[in-house]
Amino acid sequence: MEDFYFDFAPECLIIIDYDSKIYKSNKKAITFFGKIVDSGFQLSNLAFNNTVKENIFQTQYIHTYFEFGFENRELTYRSTEGYLFHFLLSSEKITIEEKNLLFLSFKNVTDFISYKNIFEELYNSLSTKTIELDTVLAEKEKTYKLLKMKDDEMLRQLNLAKEVQRGLFPELIRKYGSYSVATKIQPASTISGDMVVFNEKSNDILDIVIADVTGHGIPAALITMLLKMSLQVALTSFDDPIYILDQINKDMHTVLSNSAIFATILFARVTFSTGEIIVVNCGHPSPIIVRANGNVEVDEIGGMLLGVVENLDFNIYNMKLEKGDSFILITDGITEASNNQDVFFENKFLEILKNNVKSDPQILIDTVMKNIFLHTGKSELQDDISIVCLKKENV
Known part of the structure; x- marks a missing residue:
């Protein structure tokens, strides 16, 4: 069983000795790096670098760098074609046949870092332009023209961020056999602090994840980006929804526990053949089932907000859809929308x-x-709004 997991693990796994000679590589590693990581080759021949541009697998670095086991250190790899990839490297000392070896795990996070850089550059650019605007106000004769120029640039970058976010969290209208699903994500400003993600685990199982970061605009959108990154990594590493959310909670704890920003998240796993739904909730508005006869069921299964405490605090619930029933997920921007009389x-x-x-x-x-x-x-919303509706048709 251990050999099977090693060979077919979702991340690249390589075992080497302290001379950088490769003892064994799994299928993912050979597919990604090529035959150069097969048994007997030297890992130091590949262009791996740590954050200070050192090839950690070369003789002068390997003993010091791998003196202790570690998890998720940043590492870059430049392929022979010149492409740059980003990895999170984890290391563990092991012994096989009385040989002292290093067990290495490479998690490819290249796409997540690219998206993260886009948002960081946008945030830094907008912060710089805000400071610049304060100086411009002292120069009255230039104020209008410069403000217009900066406003256009800020709008352009916000619209760019909006398109990036649409790509990450697209609205969905589609059928899954006898089920129909639709979503709507409506930001209160240009970009949203809500997240809706679908993961088609198999032809029979669909994962739906919905999250809500407090506030809206750029700060909330940056947190949703981090949530999406964490979710994608967790989905490749774990199968159980509880383990997936536990990993996300650990990733987000450092970010959220020391800030005034909070997040809720709900994970729903739908099995189409049976209509059964497993819901794991961390502080998010409860799911709603609308029965075919018109009865509306709301089960209060809240749980603790995401990232507030280091250990995941959640509630879990099992639901089942019959023919004609609908399963509804929302963010609180819907139920808390109020009129002039403060009626929700x-x-x-x-x-x-x-x-x-x-x-x-x-x-x-x-x-x-x-x-x-x-x-x-x-005409404008008070908070970001997201809604998911999954219906089991009467067929």
């Missing part, structure tokens, strides 16, 4: 769900969105 939209929202039990998911979501704007009497 929650009761009206549940009434809409009950009265539109036969509507398909997209029509139901459109009806909800229309009524939110009618209720608030405003």
Whole structure:
């Protein structure tokens, strides 16, 4: 079983000795790096560098660098074609046949770092331009032209961030056999602090993850980016939803525990053949089931906010959809939308769900969105809004 996991693990695994000679590599490593990482070759021949540009597998570095085991150290690799890849390297000392060896795990995070850099550059650029604007105000004759120029640049970069976010969290309208699903993500400003991710685990199993970061705009959007990065890595490493959320909680604890920003997250695993749904919730608004007869069921299964404590605090619940039932996930921007009399939209929202039990998911979501704007009497939202509707058809 251990050899099977080694050979077919989702990350690149390589075992070497302290002279950098490769003892064994798994299929993922050979597929990614090529035959050059097969048994007997030298890992030092590959262009790996740590954060200070040292090839850690060369003789003068290897004993010091791998004196102790570690997890998730940043490492870059430049391929023979000139492409640069980013990895998180973990190391563990092992003994095989009385030989002292190093067990190495390489997690490819190249795509996540590229997206992270886009948002960091955007945030830094916007911060710099804000400082520049304070200086410009002292020069009255130039104020209008410079403000217009900076405003256009900020708008351009915000629109770029909006398109990047749409690519990361696309809205979905599709069918899965006898199931229909639709989503809507509506930011209060240009970019959103909500996250909706679908993971098609198999033809019969769909994972739906919805999260909400407090506030909206650039700070909240940056946190959703980090959440998406953490989720993608966790999905490749674990199968159990609890383990997946536990890893995300650990990743986000350092970021969120020392800030005034909080996040909620809910993981739902749907099995189409049985209609069964496993829900793991960390402080997120409870899921809603609208039965075919119009009954609306809301089970309070909150849990602790994400990242507040180091150990995951969650609630888990099992649900089941029958023919004609709908499964609804939302962020609190829907239920907490208020009008001039400070009346929340929650009761009206549940009434809409009950009265539109036969509507398909997209029509139901459109009806909800229309009524939110009618209720608030405003053209702009007070908070980001996300909604997911999964319906088991009457077939």
